[in-house]
Amino acid sequence: MTAVSEQRSAAPARRFATVVGGYVALTKPKLVELLLVTTLPAMMLAADGWPGTGLVAATLVGGMFAAGAANVVNCWYDRDIDRLMSRTVDRPIPAGVVSPTAALVFGGVLAAASLALLWVATTPLATVLAAVAILAYSVVYTMVLKRRTVHNTVFGAFPGAAPVLIGWAAMTGSLxxxxxxxxxxxxxxxxxxxxxxxxxxxxxxxxxxxxxxxxxxxxxxxxxxxxxxxxxxxxxxxxxxxxxxxxxxxxxxxxxxxxxxxxxxxxxxxxxxxxxxxxxxxxxxxxxxxxxxxxxxxxxxxxxx
Known part of the structure; x- marks a missing residue:
């Protein structure tokens, strides 16, 4: 196989890896990780010990999907201003790696998967709190408040702290x-x-x-x-x-x-x-x-x- 043929055969794999990496980047993994840091200790406090590996896994994965969904919708809605900012110009949508429509569908799939998993594996209250957090960040903060008020950060802090309540509710079904x-x-x-x-x-x-x-x-x-x-x-x-x-x-x-x-x-x-x-x-x-x-x-x- 010639060098040109090898490069051509490797190109689809590189494009696939780039697109997959783009979808992952839309969820803002570092931000999701920081949010989940508070979920586990909240569950441990509620259980006064280890809550159980199955419940922990379901809550963390459900929380990861919920936060990821909200972040994807944030990236979809903010794609116009992301193009203007040096910190965000390389995000997948402005960079052309993921289309806006595909990103919005991806966010919806993550939200649905999150709520389904939390409903089946945890408690109704944890599921409701996750749904409220998704809507609070992706709609209330991103679409309504972020570009209209200097107090946007304070409002955005509510969904940012929600993983604590979700973790506690997943363990106890209450607050x-x-x-x-x-x-x-x-x-x-x-x-x-x-x-x-x-x-x-x-x-x-x-x-x-x-x-x-x-x-x-x-x-x-x-x-x-x-x-x-x-x-x-x-x-x-x-x-x-x-x-x-x-x-x-x-x-x-x-x-x-x-x-x-x-x-x-x-x-x-x-x-x-x-x-x-x-x-x-x-x-x-x-x-x-x-x-x-x-x-x-x-x-x-x-x-x-």
Missing amino acids: DWPAVAFFAVVFCWQMPHFWALASRFREDYARAGVPMLSVVAGPVSVGRQSVAWAWATLGATLLMGSLTPQLGWAFAIGGGALGAWYVAESHQWLNRIRSAVPDRPMRLFSVSITQMTLLSVAIAIDVLV
């Missing part, structure tokens, strides 16, 4: 105050997390006409509000510890320390903004991911040890 407190932690945590990212890509959002806080308000205002929400995250963490008898030393020490770290880093970001030096918003963004991941680990340790 309780510890679940609500954990929801509050994740809800408050999202504002500094995302505003740091939006500050890094402020020019992108301005070019696309999206009224993110970093576009509408000055950097100092963004920093101040991030500090306030970081303190709220710490307060919600302490409240969660007081409302959840399953939590012990790991959460008492780790949760407080991690919350204080988040507060300290948000203050440092504000100080850098005020000092007119490179503010490095992605440092706070990276710290936020580590903080939430370790907080989930602390919960798992307290439940299992």
Whole structure:
């Protein structure tokens, strides 16, 4: 076989891999992974131990499909502004890897698969919460609020924290105050997390006409509000510890320390903004991911040890 023939035979395989990779990229795997980080500890808290491998697998896969479906619809709807932003111009739809129609169908299939799996394998309440989260992110946030109000991030934080409630409901079929407190932690945590990212890509959002806080308000205002929400995250963490008898030393020490770290880093970001030096918003963004991941680990340790 000549080199030309080998290249021709390999081309379909490369195109197939590119298209499959495009569909996966539409689900925003890194964001899905971050959402699922809070689902498992919520289930463990509700069960006061290991919830069972089958239930865990069904809930995580169902949650992955639900979050993926919402993200796919987000990519489908935002394809016009994605073309204008350096961070998103290479996404599968603007890049021509996946057509808009195929993406929308894919999102619908993922949503249906998610709700069917959760209905069969978990509880009706978990299924309803997942459906509400899909609609809240893909319709209320993406289509209605994102391009119309500076408060879009706050509204978007509701579906972002929903995996906590879905995990708890999948285990118990109900909700309780510890679940609500954990929801509050994740809800408050999202504002500094995302505003740091939006500050890094402020020019992108301005070019696309999206009224993110970093576009509408000055950097100092963004920093101040991030500090306030970081303190709220710490307060919600302490409240969660007081409302959840399953939590012990790991959460008492780790949760407080991690919350204080988040507060300290948000203050440092504000100080850098005020000092007119490179503010490095992605440092706070990276710290936020580590903080939430370790907080989930602390919960798992307290439940299992």
